[in-house]
Amino acid sequence: MSTEEVNRDMERAEEYEQLTPRTTALGGNKFEISTGLIIAARYADKLRRVSLVSLSKMVPKDIIIRDVSELNKKLYDEIINRKIDKLSVIRITVTAHYDADKKKIFFDDVKIQRYYTEDECKRQYEEIAKENEKLKSEISTIRQKLQELLAVNNF
Incomplete structure (x- = not known):
């Protein structure tokens, strides 16, 4: 990712933080992150931005971007396998846990909800x-x- 893209995401993430909090603290270093309702084609940007907003106070930005990118690759495969059109409305929720020792975010309980x-x-x-x-x-x-x-x- 280029520096320009990261800066753009950070600016948008700050806007989101003010307008639409989509994160629930579950205790410790664990959070539930939600994209809200979006078209499937935009899930990766939205998930990255929401993650940056919710995790940036305790997780370095480069780790967030790296680990969310890995998650987005897995989500892409799942969206394709489920034959979800890129203009379909979806919501993605995921539980994120940051392990500071391993410098890694672990994602559990990933849900893709499709709306008709x-x-x-x-x-x-x-x-x-x-x-x-x-x-x-x-x-x-x-x-x-x-x-x-x-x-x-x-x-």
Whole structure:
């Protein structure tokens, strides 16, 4: 990362600190960090900035940038595997623990929540309703055949 990018992130991080705190202290050197609702394409910048805001008082900035970059690579793979579109709305929450002896931030309990638009929900509902009707029809056909078999065999 260039110095210009780090400075830009720090300026934005300071803005975020004033406007939207997205960190919860869990005790010790442990925090829950949240990106808030964002489009998937912007998760890396937002997570880095929120981490800089929440951790910069106790963790050196170069460690934050290094460790969040590693986390962002793993998140990218997960987002791709889950087939989340870059314009989808998501929220990422993660628990961060800083180990001063190892000079490393450990991330646990990573959650990616995807939010659906009303149109996406309607489309999924319609697909499920069609599948449901198809299954009802198949069940009806099977019941009819079963009754015919029972009638032929005098049960």
